[in-house]
Amino acid sequence: MATVLIVDDDVKLLKMLQRTLTYEGLLVVTAANGLEALKQVDAYHPEIIILDWMMPKMDGMEVMHQLRAENNRAFILMLTARDAIENRVEGLESGADDYLIKPFAPPELVARVHALLRRSENKDNKLPVTFAGLHLDPLAHQASLGGTALELTPTEFDLLHYFMRHPRQVLERSQILTNVWGYDFGGEQNVLEVYVGYLRKKLESSGHPRLIHTIRGIGYALRVE
Amino acid sequence: MATVLIVDDDVKLLKMLQRTLTYEGLLVVTAANGLEALKQVDAYHPEIIILDWMMPKMDGMEVMHQLRAENNRAFILMLTARDAIENRVEGLESGADDYLIKPFAPPELVARVHALLRRSENKDNKLPVTFAGLHLDPLAHQASLGGTALELTPTEFDLLHYFMRHPRQVLERSQILTNVWGYDFGGEQNVLEVYVGYLRKKLESSGHPRLIHTIRGIGYALRVE
DNA sequence: GCAAGCTGTTAAAATACTGTGAAAGGCTGG
DNA sequence: CCAGCCTTTCACAGTATTTTAACAGCTTGC
Numbered sequence: 001m002a003t004v005l006i007v008d009d010d011v012k013l014l015k016m017l018q019r020t021l022t023y024e025g026l027l028v029v030t031a032a033n034g035l036e037a038l039k040q041v042d043a044y045h046p047e048i049i050i051l052d053w054m055m056p057k058m059d060g061m062e063v064m065h066q067l068r069a070e071n072n073r074a075f076i077l078m079l080t081a082r083d084a085i086e087n088r089v090e091g092l093e094s095g096a097d098d099y100l101i102k103p104f105a106p107p108e109l110v111a112r113v114h115a116l117l118r119r120s121e122n123k124d125n126k127l128p129v130t131f132a133g134l135h136l137d138p139l140a141h142q143a144s145l146g147g148t149a150l151e152l153t154p155t156e157f158d159l160l161h162y163f164m165r166h167p168r169q170v171l172e173r174s175q176i177l178t179n180v181w182g183y184d185f186g187g188e189q190n191v192l193e194v195y196v197g198y199l200r201k202k203l204e205s206s207g208h209p210r211l212i213h214t215i216r217g218i219g220y221a222l223r224v225e
Numbered sequence: 226m227a228t229v230l231i232v233d234d235d236v237k238l239l240k241m242l243q244r245t246l247t248y249e250g251l252l253v254v255t256a257a258n259g260l261e262a263l264k265q266v267d268a269y270h271p272e273i274i275i276l277d278w279m280m281p282k283m284d285g286m287e288v289m290h291q292l293r294a295e296n297n298r299a300f301i302l303m304l305t306a307r308d309a310i311e312n313r314v315e316g317l318e319s320g321a322d323d324y325l326i327k328p329f330a331p332p333e334l335v336a337r338v339h340a341l342l343r344r345s346e347n348k349d350n351k352l353p354v355t356f357a358g359l360h361l362d363p364l365a366h367q368a369s370l371g372g373t374a375l376e377l378t379p380t381e382f383d384l385l386h387y388f389m390r391h392p393r394q395v396l397e398r399s400q401i402l403t404n405v406w407g408y409d410f411g412g413e414q415n416v417l418e419v420y421v422g423y424l425r426k427k428l429e430s431s432g433h434p435r436l437i438h439t440i441r442g443i444g445y446a447l448r449v450e
Numbered sequence: 451g452c453a454a455g456c457t458g459t460t461a462a463a464a465t466a467c468t469g470t471g472a473a474a475g476g477c478t479g480g
Numbered sequence: 481c482c483a484g485c486c487t488t489t490c491a492c493a494g495t496a497t498t499t500t501a502a503c504a505g506c507t508t509g510c
Contacts, residue, residue, distance in 0.1 A: 216457080
């Protein structure tokens, strides 16, 4: 699930946006000022950041510059009450991906967030992931455990990738099927079990302790025990 | 150099935009209606398409749908005179990357085009590239492996060039096809495989280890293994 | 401790993907 | 207009991957 950080000092607006975007199926976290925002970014690594331009303590521009300086690639959507073209231009040229002029209608915000998400989905899932000695690089399509490369077929790779994007969590079978296989017709065969088997075999061949645990009656979880 | 296609039935505006963007160092092509636009896309494969919403024959929305249906990934910037939110929302939701309300100030258009360009990875393709003993100079149209020159046909050269601009990465077939051949109609022939074969033959004739590896089910990657 | 329901394992069948040679089709410069 | 190179197509062989299916093994609640 995609994570969005909303940063605005207007608490009422903040709550409203949070409701709206949560309803859209996004994981929403909030911050009321720039400093808080940076902390939240550290904690949640949102894919999208909605930033109010004018705020006490540290304004939106500053937050953005700080983030970009840290090489953060999240998509940034600036909210601004000023509608002078120079400012919009300034915002876009200095690293924002989009902006919206207050006041705006919620559906428009939703539309823009979706537009950004469409763009970010390409990036989002292509960053290397690491967990408990496992390392997986989607761009290079390579995976390794404890430094030694793993030879995975496309489906095995996707499955492991999905697990690694949700470590420690219990993933229901239907959830895994829809996300990795793209379908989930109720009473199907045992493809998933077979593939978990394949993965376990490859991961544990070197005597490595089990990482993919089965949660009886529910699904599986990637964790160290 | 990045290519931009501007599509608008207002010839005066068209000329103005062309001047402005040409001045920004972009290669600008134009079209006055939807049908022409599709032809131009075929001919030039622009990275960015600036589309007027309302046009005779085939309107902007239609053009966009057509392009997206063909799996064209160019960035699309919609121009619209209507400012009703529903329309903007519709535009963004259905695949545009950005939009601008007429009338707009040229600097703002420039800013937005730059913002989109930043996203488009098309850097300068004219610089010599080197990777793992391979050397390729686009300007001189010469390539060599370990110091000995390679005799490549134009397509072989472009393909190798594309690989070298994205070393180590896995490149999907459709990605390669759109970038090297300029098209990617769904179920086509196996030109790509054939050309990979040609390249491999020339690269490995001297006993040099394989550089172009196939990633089954996905595409190919240039890397040392 | 035992049935009933889950889950794991295996092997074989079905499917999908890739590499290759050969030939047809295009294009270009002479 | 022709020759020669370049590009694309086609058919098929050889593999790798995915799915199916049958059954063995394990858990759990009673």
